[in-house]
Amino acid sequence: MSDFTFSFDAAEAADPRHSGAKVARLAQLAASGHAVPKGFVVTTAAFSAFIEESPVGREIGGTIRIAESANAEQTLREAATAIAALGETVTLPDAIAAALRHGYEQLCLAERRVDLPVAVRSSATGEDAKDASFAGQYESLLGMRSVDAVAQAVVQCWLSLFNERALLYRQRAGLSFADTPMAVAVMTLVEARAAGVAFSEHPVKRTSDRVVIEGTFGFGEALVQGIVTPDHAELDKADLRILDYQIGEKTQVSILDAALGKVVERPMPDTFRTARVLDDEELQALAQTVRRLEEEAGHAVDVEWVLPVGRQPGQPIAVVQLRPITGKPANEAPSKPTWSPGRYASKYGVKKRTGRGSA
DSSP states (O other), rough: OOEEEEETTTTGOHHHHHHHHHHHHHHHHTTTTTOOOOOOEEEOOOOOOOHHHHHHHHHHHOOOOOOOHTTTHHHHHHHHHHHTTTTTGOOOOHHHHHHHHHHHHHHHHHTOOTTTTTEEEEEEHHHHHTOOOOTTTTOEEEEEHHHHHHHHHHHHHGGGGSSHHHHHHHHHTEEEEESSSSEEEEEEEEEEEEEEEEEEEETTTHHHHHSEEEEEBBBBHHTTTTOOOEEEEEEEEOOOOEEEEEEEOEEEEEEEEEETTTTEEEEOOOHTSSOOOOOHHHHHHHHHHHHHHHHHHHHHHEEEEEETTTTTTTSSOEEEEEEESOOGGGGGGOOOOOHHHHHHHHHOOOOOOOOOOOO
């Protein structure tokens, strides 16, 4: 691979300067023996080359520099609208397109599948840092299964660096787009029996004595987009006792539509709406994984997980994202703290969008 792409198992992938915070963290987890999907990263160098060398990239860069120097919210909003309109005119420079093709073909070969479905996820430098969370502001797309589809998804991830919410967030944080160059992860899409989120401390009460797990059938997009009420479990962090399990009414399911080549939302079959998603072994395996991740990170963590189809007891559960828990500390929490998929979607700025979300 060139400087424009690195496999997750390359040393460079663990460096956030090349691969952004999200991929760097996944590469480090894979090197530590965690179950992370195979993949490669389209590096920040590729993004910089796109901005500096392609006609559309130069136009985007000029538009943003003018808008950022004006330091006015309305100017940034107008810039975001103008850049969004450029999306369909973007083509990748030849060198980046060649590196991307090689990376996808090598990933297909490693998985021994010609049309491998992948998740394409943004990974900006500084994203999900402990003192600033960009989570949910940038793009992720699931189920791409051709070089052309992956290339289009990479461009969408790049352009999401310039959406209105991201531009305004960076302005308020005193950052420029040059401070957060965008890398993009291309990773094997794990066939999901179930998926969800888990926290090494209560995400609202911020108590650290338990692990909180939420999950639903299929891919986790319906959960993180806030359009389904998932099952909710709480386990004692010390001995992994199951303290609470509440079955949610899961009205939607995110599935891979092979004909469309992407993950979409469909009505949940009636028999699954109030069925339990996770058994005791799966819950305890997840909690043990989350506890280990917190110990290794040295701080409370927020994990996105996927339970692969066909997993047997004792086998690992895939980790597809890890970030520090951000937000208000316990003494600033509401007097009656509650948690819901709507709160998760609001916290991370996730908007319902077919075929997109967190992988």
